[in-house]
């Protein structure tokens with residue numbers, strides 16, 4: 001691990017100055033030739049009904065071509081078009097035209113994909129088109145997708161999600177829905193509601209993956225299937241020994257309180273100490289993201305220890321960030337990570353690539369998008385880095401920060417899906 005890290009660090013040190021030079025060239029080019037980009041900025045006429053598409057050359061973005069990366073910077077500073085939830089509601093009112101224009105009719109399934117179905121738990125609350133694009137990027141008729149929308153979501157957003165579930169036979173709405181508050185147990189329960197529905201579905205999925213609205217895949221379905229097969233029944237998630245400050249999250253009783261802050265309610269620490277976890281459980285910490293085997297999920301449902309640990313977690317801060325990390329360390333669970341095994345950090349687990357502001361320049365090149373609460377919302381100049389890092393999904397993406405990156409990732413994933421399917425047996429709807 002150490003040698004690997006220092007090697008990577010060396011390479012990144014060379015990479016960062018060249019990136020900066022590249023960006024300054026872009027800025028110069030922009031100042032000089034900004035009128036050129038305007039000429040290139042007409043949307044493709046056939047796509048006006050769906051979300052907005054931009055006229056950029058994604059191969060050139062991937063190749064870090066300074067002019068094309070510069071163009072993406074101009075677009076995001078001037079031309080970002082917001083996609084309305086309402087247009088997806090309208091769009092899904094005619095399922096056959098929705099299928100046709102979004103290419104759901106053309107999705108082929110390879111033998112490997114058919115024999116290795118995946119399940120998704122999507123916990124989302126806004127930006128309907130991003131949810132659709134996330135599903136489309138990962139779509140395979142062999143998979144199954146559970147959408148948990150927030151009880152607080154807008155009526156338009158909810159209608160759009162219902163539209164998706166109506167038009168796509170393997171997409172459904174969670175039968176029980178929570179009002180989700182940041183860092184509270186409701187976030188965890190939303191995933192558990194989907195897991196419960198997914199477990200009783202007739203689709204015999206092999207792995208379940210949870211996603212939120214600001215995630216995006218870095219691998220196509222056929223690539224994911226091939227990678228998850230190699231796990232051989234193991235689970236993939238972050239699970240580390242908590243720092244002293246993190247321990248406070250579950251050694252003190254927390255109360256959900258109204259805050260006059262961007263979140264309406266937040267679990268607030270009290271002075272009351274909590275009793276230790278039940279059954280002598282040792283708490284590990286990680287993040288909210290998982291890739292879990294079917295056997296592991298079935299075990300969770302049947303286990304009294306898990307039920308008691310969930311109840312104990314009710315008044316902790318951000319229980320989703322220690323629940324999964326702890327359960328995977330329980331002795332005897334399917335795909336167990338033994339308690340003595342070293343930490344599995346977020347950069348070792350391939351479930352989610354996240355850039356923390358304070359680790360930029362140390363572990364990875366700087367963010368080229370924007371930061372929100374110390375996390376990077378990626379920009380187009382990070383496309384190559386994202387795709388080549390080795391992780392399966394990344395967080396965060398936002399079309400209002402950089403619509404080009406999302407569009408180009410979609411293109412690249414479609415390309416990869418086609419390429420890998422072309423080398424294997426597959427069945428396509430049109431023969």
Ligand SMILES: *[C@@H]1O[C@H](CO)[C@@H](O)[C@H](O)[C@H]1NC(C)=O
Nearest residue numbers: 057058059060061062063065
């Ligand atoms: C896009 O850029 C690549 C180089 O990165 C180039 O080979 C290709 O011809 C360009 N495509 C178009 C349509 O301009």
Ligand SMILES: *[C@@H]1O[C@H](CO)[C@@H](O)[C@H](O)[C@H]1NC(C)=O
Nearest residue numbers: 049086087088089090091094
């Ligand atoms: C809804 O779709 C119809 C055509 O299918 C279109 O004429 C109409 O403008 C759309 N309305 C909105 C709000 O997008």
Ligand SMILES: *[C@@H]1O[C@H](CO)[C@@H](O)[C@H](O)[C@H]1NC(C)=O
Nearest residue numbers: 093094095096097098100101
């Ligand atoms: C739905 O769209 C298709 C075109 O894709 C059209 O032929 C059909 O008439 C539409 N159905 C309704 C009910 O509008």
Ligand SMILES: *[C@@H]1O[C@H](CO)[C@@H](O)[C@H](O)[C@H]1NC(C)=O
Nearest residue numbers: 196198199200201298301302
């Ligand atoms: C989960 O457990 C409950 C009983 O605790 C049982 O009724 C249900 O069928 C189980 N679900 C699955 C999918 O195994």
